[in-house]
Amino acid sequence: MTNKVDKKDVIKVGVVGYSSGKFDETTAKALLGIAFEIVESEHPAKSYELVSGLTDSGIPGIAYRLADKMGWRTIGFSAEEALKYDRYDVSEEIIIGKKFGDESEQFIDYIDCLIRIGGGPQSLDEVVMADDKNKSVYEFDLPREKEDQ
Numbered sequence: 001m002t003n004k005v006d007k008k009d010v011i012k013v014g015v016v017g018y019s020s021g022k023f024d025e026t027t028a029k030a031l032l033g034i035a036f037e038i039v040e041s042e043h044p045a046k047s048y049e050l051v052s053g054l055t056d057s058g059i060p061g062i063a064y065r066l067a068d069k070m071g072w073r074t075i076g077f078s079a080e081e082a083l084k085y086d087r088y089d090v091s092e093e094i095i096i097g098k099k100f101g102d103e104s105e106q107f108i109d110y111i112d113c114l115i116r117i118g119g120g121p122q123s124l125d126e127v128v129m130a131d132d133k134n135k136s137v138y139e140f141d142l143p144r145e146k147e148d149q
Helices: 025-042 058-070 080-084 104-110 121-132
Strands: 010-017 047-052 073-078 092-095 113-117 136-140
Touching (some): 010 025, 047 058, 058 073, 073 080, 080 092, 113 121, 121 136
Parallel strands (some): 010 113, 073 092, 113 136
C-alpha cells in the first residue's frame, strides 16, 4: 500500500485580483487572511494549494506569501506573458497560451474554489466562469487608490 494523497484531500484555491496599481495592501492582506480561514472552514482537507497568476506583484504576490506562511503548496497558473515579469518562486508553474486571459478557462477547471480581491475585467470574467461551474466563490471589493498626478 502506498501513502498517496487522495486528490479529494487537496483543495485548490484560486486567487485573482489586482496585479498592479495602488491599493491598500494592509486591507488586502487582511481580506486574504479572512478568505483563507473561510476556505479552510468550509472545505476541510488535509492540504491546500494556492493557485494564482505566477507574478510576484499585487494580490498574487501577497497571496503567495500568506500561503507559504500557512504551509500551503503554491501553483503559478498563467500565460507565457507572465514570463516577462518578476515571478514568485512557486512549487509548480503551469503555462497555457500566450496572452493573459488565454489560461482562464483551464485555470477555472483546475481550481476547487475562487477568491477575488479587487481586480479588473479578467478577474470578474473568471468569477463568472467559476460561478457557472458551481465552484465556491469568495469576493471582496477593494478599491484602487488614485494614482499621483
